[in-house]
Amino acid sequence: MLFILLLVFIGITLLQLVYYVFIFGRFSFAKKQNITPKKLPISIIICAKNEEENIKKYFPTIVSQNYPDYEIVLIDDASSDETLELFESYEKQYANVKLVKVQNNEAFWGNKKFALTLGIKAAKNEYLVFTDADCYPVSTDWLLQISSQFTKEKTIVLGYGAYEKVKNSFVNKIIRFDALLTATQYFSWTKLGKPYMGIGRNLAYKKSEFFNVRGFMDHMKVRAGDDDLFINQAATSSNTEILFSADSFTYTEAKTRFKDWIQQKRRNTATAHFYKGFDKFQLGIFLFSQVSFFLLAIVLLIFQYQWIVIISIVVFRYLFTWITLGYAAAKLKEKDVLYWYPLIELIVIFTQLNVFVKNIISKPIHWK
Known part of the structure; x- marks a missing residue:
């Protein structure tokens, strides 16, 4: 035995x-990527629900991007705090900011995918870049980095969504190791021609890819998965590229308690049940x-x-x-x-x- x-x-x-x-x-052993910015017209899409404090901290990093042609589509998903008021002030202050107000819909109540769909439809540009209200790009060249990976064939770009480092925090190291392992997995399978997920904190694709698969309709009833389920459905060996240059990362604060991270991880992994076989x-x-x-x-x-x-x-x-x-x-x-x-x-x-x-x-x- x-x-x-x-x-x-x-x-x-x-x-x-x-x-x-x-x-x-x-x-892991891939060569350094070539970055040749294409300066395509881009729409950044940010969906927020009760994110007033995060928006105050991170919106300046979005609006200060070193990029010649981009708009920012801000989606307020029926917030109960001052998120909407902040977005309205930004729309008045910046010419490239567009506001989408989402009211509670009985058929799609509380569904982020419904809110994102309205934002995507409102975007004027074909190339869409997604991040979250509690995230920020590490560099003002974030959009330049993303645009460099789009080609005629490559219409989906998967980036890295990192967590901020916290000194003397073992929980923080656990969370960042998990993010490292996850990124290594989906980056590697993409390079092998089998892309299966992406991270909504740092993701880009052409609007046509969204409508080619009817958006989120096939998994609208699944509360999560606006990023990984969409990529699992829309990404192929020929249309997807990864981006891992240091200036292309986005960052967000990690959970400080192990219990909270477990709950977050449960939400993030629940959608795997709906992946391809x-x-x-x-x-x-x-x-x-x-x-x-x-x-x-x-x-x-x-x-x-x-x-x-x-x-x-x-x-x-x-x-x-x-x-x-x-x-x-x-x-x-x-x-x-x-x-x-x-x-x-x-x-x-x-x-x-x-x-x-x-x-x-x-x-x-x-x-x-």
Whole structure:
């Protein structure tokens, strides 16, 4: 029996090798991107619900972009604070700001996708860039970076939405490691011709792509997924590009409590159930391989069966995963999270398993 477990353990390790080196390596070991701005007319779309304080802090980073031709479509989704009043003042102050007011609709009440649809229809430009009200671009050249990746064929651009660093916060390192691993996954699969998700904090596509798939209609009743479910449906091997230059990142504040991050993660991962079959399969197999590797290693070491072989395999596994994620972390400016890598990885893996089980039992709370 232990011999069979050893063989399975070796097989799981080889599966991990395939994922980390041959799949994730497509992004981790990729060359630096060429940035040749095209200065296409762009519409930035920001949907907000009760985001008064964040808007005051971050709107200046949006309106000060070093870009010759862009408008900002601000969508107020029936806010109960001063969000609408702020947006109205910005529309009066800036010629390139357009306001979309969303009233509660009985058929789509509390659905961000309905609000975004109205904003997309109101946008005058074909090229759309999305971010959230609680986010800000790291550079005034954010739009220049995004425009550089659009071509005649590439009409969807997936960017990196990072979290701000907080000194002496272990929870912050966990959250940023999880973001690093997630980005490494969807960037890598995109480079392999299998794009399956994007992050709404930093996402761009042509308006025609939105209407080609009837917008959000096929998943309008799913409260989340205005970013990843749309990309899962609209993205193909030929129309999607990634963007990972340092000046293209957006940042947002991370949760400060582990419990709050769990709730956020539940909302973010609940939509995976609606992905295409292959995407659900590859994500499921990866999580299975992550959990199984550690469980099998623990069992075999408890029984001290071929413990030298087991430890050697564990060291080998950490070697190739650490190298792969190290290169990815360098690209995404997240190298400091890898100092705690073995412990953080364990926490993230079993958190993902916990979130998966909880989402089966009960639905997470979404945009209201």
